[in-house]
Amino acid sequence: MARLPLYLRALTALSERSVPTVSSEELAAAAGVNSAKLRKDFSYLGSYGTRGVGYDVEYLVYQISRELGLTQDWPVVIVGIGNLGHALANYGGFASRGFRVAALLDADPAVVGSTAAGLPVRHMDELEDIVTAQQVSIGVITTPPGAAQQVCDRLVEAGVTSILNFAPTVLTVPDGVDVRKVDLSIELQILAFHEQRKAGDEPGAGDSVLDRAPGPVRAAAAKLRRAAGGTAKAEQAKGKTAQGTEGDLSAVMPA
Amino acid sequence: MARLPLYLRALTALSERSVPTVSSEELAAAAGVNSAKLRKDFSYLGSYGTRGVGYDVEYLVYQISRELGLTQDWPVVIVGIGNLGHALANYGGFASRGFRVAALLDADPAVVGSTAAGLPVRHMDELEDIVTAQQVSIGVITTPPGAAQQVCDRLVEAGVTSILNFAPTVLTVPDGVDVRKVDLSIELQILAFHEQRKAGDEPGAGDSVLDRAPGPVRAAAAKLRRAAGGTAKAEQAKGKTAQGTEGDLSAVMPA
DNA sequence: TAGATTGTTAATCGATTAACAATC
DNA sequence: TAGATTGTTAATCGATTAACAATC
Structure with a gap:
């Protein structure tokens, strides 16, 4: 559900360019999500796509707006x-x-x-x-x-x-x-956390307490670092779309 | 990791009140999370607590600040x-x-x-x-x-x-x-989504397309609604702390 | 010692995603 | 029909949390 506004924004952009239909692959790329996830999300709303063709942009815009309650004041x-x-x-x-x-x-x-x-x-x-x-x-x-x-x-x-x-x-x-x-400062704090990690000489190293901890803790820290590493880091250098976070929604609105 | 700023804020409040130690149960309540989750989070940072006693507030403030990179400019x-x-x-x-x-x-x-x-x-x-x-x-x-x-x-x-x-x-x-x-409007869109759900006469009912869909879709919609229902709804009326979301962090920074 | 609370395990829960049959 | 793409299943992955042994 928390991703619907993202889809809506991407769809609105397509709509403005008068694009009639879009595939889950294209739309997912534009919204910065996995295409399977997008199809699953849409399947909860109903079957608005056409196999072999894709989704009708205008129709989806309308359905998502409606679902989000944006058609009212x-x-x-x-x-x-x-x-x-x-x-x-x-x-x-x-x-x-x-x-x-x-x-x-x-x-x-x-x-x-x-x-x-x-x-x-x-x-x-x-x-x-x-x-x-x-x-x-x-x-x-x-x-x-x-x-x-x-x-x-x-x-x-x-x-x-x-x-x-x-x-x-x-x-x-x-x-x-x-x-x-x-909380605007929390967003910055998270960026700072990642900056701090980047600053280390070794890949993934830092001067955090985690790095001076006993073995098992260090291992857990490394794991944490790997997990956290993916904030919005682009998958590749050649202009991959990085969508970052959206003021974190998914955890609270899991569907 | 994304919860560290939350803990830090709660700890800072305790620190200002000169509270020397805090249990995971108390701090978790203040931050609006599960106490087991909080202990697990802290265990990644190292063992900063004392069994039978709790956590030293000042020490934790320092360690978390440090971990977040907030001790630098x-x-x-x-x-x-x-x-x-x-x-x-x-x-x-x-x-x-x-x-x-x-x-x-x-x-x-x-x-x-x-x-x-x-x-x-x-x-x-x-x-x-x-x-x-x-x-x-x-x-x-x-x-x-x-x-x-x-x-x-x-x-x-x-x-x-x-x-x-x-x-x-x-x-x-x-x-x-x-x-x-x-994205400020996305936050409002999510609130509007919930408002729309509340507006229905039946508990959980709405005028969404989901409610006019065939059986299996309606079932999925009901499931979605249950899942999404918990945005920041307080657990009980008697002043339970509702922490809401934090511009959604957990999904992107899973550790 | 008795009570309290941590740190950690193991079970559970839910979200993500690869894969593919259905079907346009 | 052949190609494309959806809708959905099933496997995987990771996060959450109850429970409890360790220990202050």
């Missing part, structure tokens, strides 16, 4: 209009996929009343009214970490059932509420 | 100083973890020369010089999608070997270069 509120809140309010990728910014909210009187992305920033006091009136079910938290849980509680209390959390805090929510977290 | 360049570039330049989580913004770059003459987060925005022409002079190995791309590949190529050519990509494009890189992608 999703009002979202963004709470915390600092730099990141501003950036998200202006983020084009939201509107184009059915996400409509219902309101921008902030607790700071200095910010309230200003505009971002053409919308006025409103005070937190209006949160409940806005969520109710516009039937907002998705909230985006871009506050400082200290305020995140409180904001989360208010959103949930008001009726929001999905939260995208940019604050570096673990949020506690009641049953039935989904939380997805984006 | 990582200069990064941010290319594309729009809203998101601005937000990242100001993002506190970078500096606190050893990431230093070496330069902000943009191609737009109207932006070049302005300042963001106290740093001057410099022209793309200076990219190569900056990367070389400051030995930058990590580049952050916050350009529009159309410019991303070109920027990526220049970064790689200049010597950058890790790229954090915020542009909604699949980047092609040579062997040895790591790419991690953060």
